[in-house]
Amino acid sequence: MSSESQAPDALPSRRRRAPRGGRHRGDESFLLPPGLPTLVLAVPGSARRPGTDLAIELVRLVEIEHTGQPARVGFLEGDEANLHTVLAGMRREDDELAAVVVPLSTGPDPALDAALRAIVMNAPARAVAAEPLGPHxxxxxxxxxxxxxxxxxxxxxxxxxxxxxxxxxxxxxxxxxxxxxxxxxxxxxxxxxxxxxxxxxxxxxxxxxxxxxxxxxxxxxxxxxxxxxxxxxxxxxxxxxxxxxxxxGCPYSAPLGAHPALARLAALRYVEALSLALAE
The missing domain is CATH 3.40.50 (Rossmann fold)
Incomplete structure (x- = not known):
């Protein structure tokens, strides 16, 4: 049996002081073996909506700074990079877990959660949904x-x-x-x-x-x-x-955007959901 086929049986471990640097590296970085399911960031709306480029930046931060694993973006609406289509392209042999879907949400959202569960349940590739990013x-x-x-x-x-x-x-x-x-x-x-x-x-x-x-x-x-x-x-x-x-009559700050803390949270929610799925 190849090392790649064995990889999903290994649980991710907390990364200690990794040699690869990064100015946003924090405690929630993990050393992940190759061959694990892909992290898919589920984004509300469509790829055509202004501001969705921040999701691309977040998955880049997750890949580089926190997991070393490939990450993708899937949108809940529209045809471009639609979450269902993204998951459909990830089918693996023997019904192995192909993806962990992390909702790009600051907290529980009944409508978003229901839509996400429906897509994950009906995806041709086996996937699991992670918890929202917050509260945290x-x-x-x-x-x-x-x-x-x-x-x-x-x-x-x-x-x-x-x-x-x-x-x-x-x-x-x-x-x-x-x-x-x-x-x-x-x-x-x-x-x-x-x-x-x-x-x-x-x-x-x-x-x-x-x-x-x-x-x-x-x-x-x-x-x-x-x-x-x-x-x-x-x-x-x-x-x-x-x-x-x-x-x-008050000033306001910008939305959270592609803040490094959200990338750390996405990595954390991925590892939590993955650990539960692999333990079943």
Whole structure:
């Protein structure tokens, strides 16, 4: 039996200090044997939607910085690089696991999760779906960085320096309904700890929710407020960010985009799902 055919029986191991460098290398890097299933990043919408190039950058970071394994992108809509088509081209002998599909989502999304499960279940090649990227402390790290990029937070909360533009309170605005807001509260708590400032969550789809969060922040003593979009970038809700911030008269940071923390999370979710699948 060849070493390649034996590879899927070996569980991935946490990489120690790898000789291959990279400025974004972190703790969630893994040494993976060859021949394992492909990581496929499932992206909402179609390949023609603006901003989807960030998914290409994320899979590049996953390959180079975290797994050393090939990674692909599959879109849930449209014909170009459609997830079903991508999976169909990965069929392996003896019904071996061909792919682990990681949703490009900051948290559970019933509609996205259902669509993803249906595609994975009906794919000609055997595949499994991983958990969404968040909630996870890495999401809070990425939100913090985007606020810092916009001059709305200190990049290092320990460094004692004055930033006149730094917000004294933050609204984490997430797509979805009340359930999505509750799920994003975990990230809000983690972000508040990083910023040492109050953080409230709100629905990006509900202007009254954003206004209520702003009122809560002002009641808590925040004199300057910023809005942090709890989304990655290709979601259709991205267009709502500017209007939500305008509704409460506050500046806002950019979506998470191809942040290195998301690549670390994608690698982590891949390894978690793969370990479970290989253990069955």
């Amino acid at each position: 402390p890495f999401i809070a790290e990425a939100l913090h960085d985007r606020l810092a990029d916009a001059g709305l937070a200190r990049a290092d909360r320990i460094r004692m320096m004055t930033m006149v533009t730094a917000a004294s309170g933050v609204i984490v605005a997430t797509p979805g309904d009340v359930t999505a807001v509750r799920q994003a509260e975990v990230t809000g708590v983690l972000l508040a700890s990083r910023l040492a400032a109050p953080v409230f969550t709100a629905s990006l789809n509900d202007e009254s929710s954003v206004k209520a969060a702003a009122e809560q922040l002002r009641a808590a003593g925040a004199t300057s407020i910023a809005l942090a979009p709890h989304l990655i970038g290709p979601e259709p809700d991205t267009a709502l960010v500017a209007s939500a911030a305008a509704a409460v």
